[in-house]
Amino acid sequence: MTYAAKNLTTDGRELIAFRVGDQEFCVNVMSVREIRGWTPATAMPHAPSYMLGIINLRGAVLPIVDLSARLGMKPAEPTVRHVIIVAQVKSQVVGLLVDAVSDILTITDDKIQPTPDVISSEFERSFARGVLAIEGRLICLIELESVFPQEEREAA
């Protein structure tokens, strides 16, 4: 749609694709700091259900978000095979729990198709920036800043 066309103007970009449940998503590689394995998190009192807790990332406290639950899907049951994507969202660093990292894609903006008009939820529409068709797979491009609006986390 117009939004995609307006914001995604650079012609080659790299995206990290990952699997959450049975769906594939991708985010801009520039916002990803590192990828690490799952370690048990310390639960936080009075946290939203998608907030799994906090872990120690080399001396810093890193909150871990269950992306599956956050995106309105079934809450994940973290195992050692799960992966944490450490991403920078605005000034904060968060960890995203995903099932697996699948790919690094280099695409041009014209490959990004507008989000199909079938998503009913306002929330889901707000973070989906478009979809990609790669080798017959559907990959949804999400924008982390919409997934974690600053105000919402402050209120959490």
Added chain:
Amino acid sequence: MDMNEIKEIFFQECEEQLAELESGLLKLNDGDRDPETVNAVFRAVHSIKGGAGAFGLDDLVSFAHVFETTLDCVRSNRLDPGPEVLKVMLKSADVLADLTNAARDGGSVDEARSRQLIKELEALANGEVPQASAVAEPVAKAAPVVAAPVVNDEGFQPVAFSFDDFETDEPALMEMPTYEIVFKPKSDLYAKGNDATLLLRDLSRLGEMSIHCDMDALPTLDRLSPETAYFSWKVSLKTDKGEDAIRTVFEFAEWDCDLDVSLVSGDAAPAGEELPMQPVPFDLSILDDEPVGPIGVIEEEEQLAAQQEIRNAAVAAAGTASNVLQMAQSAARAPAEKSAGAAASAAAQSAAAQQAAASAATPTIRVDLDRVDRLINLVGELVINQAMLSQSVIENDANGTSSINMGLEELQQLTREIQDSVMAIRAQPVKPVFQRMSRIVREIADMTGKSVRLITEGENTEVDKTVIDKLAEPLTHMIRNAVDHGLETPEKRLAAGKSAEGTVRLTAKHRSGRIVIELADDGAGINREKVRQKAIDNDLIAADANLSDEEIDNLIFHAGFSTADKISDISGRGVGMDVVKRSIQALGGRINISSKPGHGSVFTMSLPLTLAVLDGMVVTVANQTLVVPLTAIVETLQPEAAAIHSFGSNQRLISIRNSFCPLVDVGRILNFRASQADPVEGVALLVESEGGGQRALMVDAIQGQRQVVIKSLEANYTHVPGIAAATILGDGRVALILDVDTIVAASRGQSLKPEMSLAAAG
């Protein structure tokens, strides 16, 4: 280094000078008449003026100048620094600080106030006793310029600081008096980048001048130290500008040279008989060409020296002399070697001694705070890593060879020691904050018409810089309250049989790993009846509530509580003590009040020495590891079934030595479990909370006691009610540090939300 950086350094130095100035003035106020104190005060103002001049901060310069002029009168014993004089000077120091801040941050200053003070200072310099009714002649002359606000721009002009007029008035009647000036630079003069030739050139602009260079002190070449000043100059100057104009020339070199200015005669010939040689006419054009460049231009220098023709046969060669001058100048470029050279001559030695006296403190360096913080962070990591290492060694090698264990133990000691020393870097004396308070006391005392004396003790007590920075605000608030509410008016004090002057005592000391700051006033103390009535009026307590004296005193910490009869500018807007309490709590501290009617109140604040580490008790709650700050824990106990009593619908009390204490289930409050745990299977931590009273926190088990490094939750997450911060344990996992006060408050039925309303009494 660009100009801004240099300016920043200047402002940093200004702060130091201002502190020096204030402490010096306070010493004088206490009756210290040591000339060195007066000198220190003078030097401070002088340095600020000098630096400000270099940066073109005209307001600052003009004020500092008038201030300095008055201080000079004190220095030369023309003005006795009595209490009234010092009052003006302390106010002037405040204005000087304001002007400095305004110059730094671009704020505005109270111009009327500084103008008023300039007037007062000038009056003092003119030998007037403050508040004297009769205005002396010279001031009347100056007053229209200074006082009239219409011409305020001119108000700052030097107004020829009248005492000059005094001195020059008489000589001015004669024709062009002749001064004899003996100018003997010390090595430091060159080391600081000053140049004798430039000073002499400035001098020559004042009038007709003849100059003689005294080279007697110049040793033979083999004993010559290249960085020592050997020359002195005798100048006879015909000028109508007055002695002060001459002194002004040497203004910035004054500390680094021996300067003697004397009036020889009205129009008599230069006192030739006093000079060993006839003065030689002084050709300025030579000096104008003198290179200040590197030694490479020695040929030109030699030529110049030859031209000058002021050398005589007593000195080996003109070139040598010129070299000495050159080398003396080069000393300025090699300050590192200064000390070696300085030792060579007696003059330099005395200069060094003077310098040592001026700065008796241990040498210090300025370090960027960011670097220190980085170091502290790294050491924090080191401590965590060391703990993790120890733990994995213990886990993997149950028997543990003794050498590994011993090594680990030493490592642990070492890391702890490193941590302590790194923390000590951030530790700063509380002095700057205390000094700021003396100004606040002065201002409030002025506003309220009370007479107050602030006594500070233990101002060298050291505490982490972040604590100091955050201490100023609550302390300011409390000092204001103490003076405004605590102390009575002089009449009331006299009526109560006390001295008219109230005393506020500010004390800092270390006590069991914390810093304790005490603020005591000898005022009326807390009027408990009034506080109680007010609390009832404000619905804070029930009308028939039975409160102990201590509980009533603590009521003043509640939001919206102010007992001032009328709301004043200074305090009493109802945001007083609860704000203080909250900011102290935010620092991990506690505040207490004790009050004796008629004898005053004592506020005691106990604060952690650092905000980076904390001694905590590691506990387990619903399979979660939590850390409870050790400072909050009074005792731990194993509850017995018989001691647990149900109370009301879901409250439980535990009886401890015949008193009942509410049980607080931490796991329930933090939502870690759905139902209340069985107290008998857990451990109770008896905690003292700020809201008053003790609570027994129920936890499942105690793991141990440990020093933990505090990690911010807010950096990547958000503030969590009931949780103060996070830390990383030896196994690398994150543990949460409990915020005992919010937990206790939540147990009183308040929701655990960030916006906490203050607890009602009880």
